[in-house]
Amino acid sequence: MPRVLVVGGGYAGFYAARHLEKGLRRGEAEVVVVDPRPYMTYQPFLPEVMAGSVEARHAAVSLRRHLRRTTVLAGSVTAIDHASRSVTVHPVEGDDYPLGYDVIVVTAGAVTRTLPIPGVAEQAIGLKHVEEAVAIRDRLLVAFDRASGLPPGPERRRLLTVTFVGGGFTGVEGFGELLSLATALLERYPELSADDLGFHLVEGSGRILPEVSAGPGAWVVRSLEERGASVHLNTFLQSAEDGHVVLSDGTELDSELLVWTAGNGANPVVARHTDLPVDDRGRVVVRADLRVGTTAEPVADAWAAGDAAAVPDLAVGTPGASTVPNAQHAVRQGRLLARNIIAALQGRAPRQYVHHSVGAVATLGLGRGVFESGPVVLKGFPAWVVHRGYHALAVPTWERKILVLAVWLVALVFGRDIVSLQSVQRPRDAFVHGGVPDAHR
Template structure:
């Protein structure tokens, strides 16, 4: 049988494996998926996880539950040697080993792009994985608890200051959702006044949400500022040492929470640890059929999709344009890749990936949102409902759709859950220290 090896179980990798399971004939091919995490993160839900509107486990789609005929290998691919048709895998425990293959599918996913800002590694947290979103939520809740017993002053102000760096979709949605959470918390913390909250968003460009046109982008800035947010455009973060932020505008302030969402970078296994052909910016060069393309044409047995692939955008009038790295494209590319791979196994020609955008929709907090499709722009509660409707349909499997929908419905009657689980980071602390249990 053909041995198909998928590097990465994110959107493109998960959907490629899922579709291959459904369409491969018995004995036609064997599929292996390698990923250090046992689940696919549905990243559009992460901003709502930070706000407590979605349970963390519901933003994770289990590989083993849904990929029942795929061999799952828990580990990270550290090298792709296509000349020898093998990859090197580094497991969580034990020594590294190699896996042979006939066909490789590169869907390793992007990593958070960082810059050499002093103090960034020590102070910041990303928002690309479930555990990061949970930590952000817990940091805000814990900050309120700690600030509520302190007198007004620098220490209290720092705990009530939250800063996001990056004005793309992740940054804007995360900023809007956490601002909504903090505003709602004021009703439960009479010790804290609304004017004490300090939410900052820092963006190097002169606008936010580059996926929408300039008019809606300006509306988002005005909307967030009316709700108490501070938006710093054309501004860079110069230092974050000890939580003291220094901006390129000269402004300085302390922050208790620093969230870095300033874009993505290609996975290191793609940029420097493979012999597959790359573009000038370090992405795998592919045709519109998602087959890897070298100087002499298609590279046999090599496919790529998602954030690490430079997929030609056939719907763009601009020559040489590639698809933007987002979930909408990654999901559909994963499905098209699986169909094309099966077609080539059966001697048929693969079809090019063509996808016309469905528009963009973003949540800006509970009851707030924005949607744009060409010249049509919808804002407010209607756009927020459109966001929820789209994503409850888009999240894979009916089991996950039902769980998320039930959480949203229960929140209508029960409100947000505002309990911090920050102690999960040190689950043995009470046992080791011998602390007495708190009684109600």
């Protein structure tokens, strides 16, 4: 059987493998997925995971459970040599090894873009994976516990100061949800007040949420500021050493929590360790039918989709435009990619990818949101309802849809869970310091 190798189990990779399973006849091809994580992260839920509105495991979709006819390898592809139809796999355990294939599907996604700013590498947490969302939530809850035992002053203020860098969808949604959680926590901590909170959103351009038009974007800024947040536009982070944040607008503050959401960068495997054609941004060059290459020079047996691919955007009608890196495109590209591979294996012509955006929707905290689709703009509670409805339908598998809806309903009646599990990051502390005889400590 020919082997179809899928590099990356994110949105595009998961949906490509899933639809290959559904569309391939038994014995027609072997599908292999290589990814270091055993699950696909449903990233739109990460802000709600961070705020405690969605259980962390419900934002993760098991690859092995839902790709039952696919071989899932735990590891990372570190190099692609398409000329020899081989990749190098760095497994979770053991030595690197070569893995051959007949058809390759590059869906490696993007990585968090970082900059050499003093203190960022040591202090910041990203918001691209479930583990990061859980860590941010736990850090805030622990900070509230610590601050509640302190008198008013600089140390209390530092503990309850949060800084987000990046005003795109991830940053704004995460910022709004964490602000909503912090405001709700004040009801449980009578020792603290809203004056103790310091929430700062830093964006280098003159507006946030570039995916929506200027009017709704400006409304989001006003809404956040009315809730006590500070939005710093046309501002850059200059330093964050030891938690002391210095901004280009002259603002200086001490921040217990620094969250970095300043965009995505090219996946280094795709950008530097492959003989497939890549563009100046480190993305695989693909045609509109998701085959690697150009119309004049297609690359045989190579396909790509998602954030790692420069997919032509035929819907906008602008020559040279490529689709934006978001979940809407990655999911639909993954599905079409699977259908096109099956068509190629069966001697049929592949279809071109054309998708007109259904709009943009963002959560800004419990009961708050913004939605825009063409001339239709919703703000506040109606937009929040649209956000929850859309993502309840969009999250893959009925199991996850039901689990997420159940958690939402429970939270609606009883409120958010405010227990921190930060101690799970150090599971041996209780044993080492409490359960071991003195002679062995």
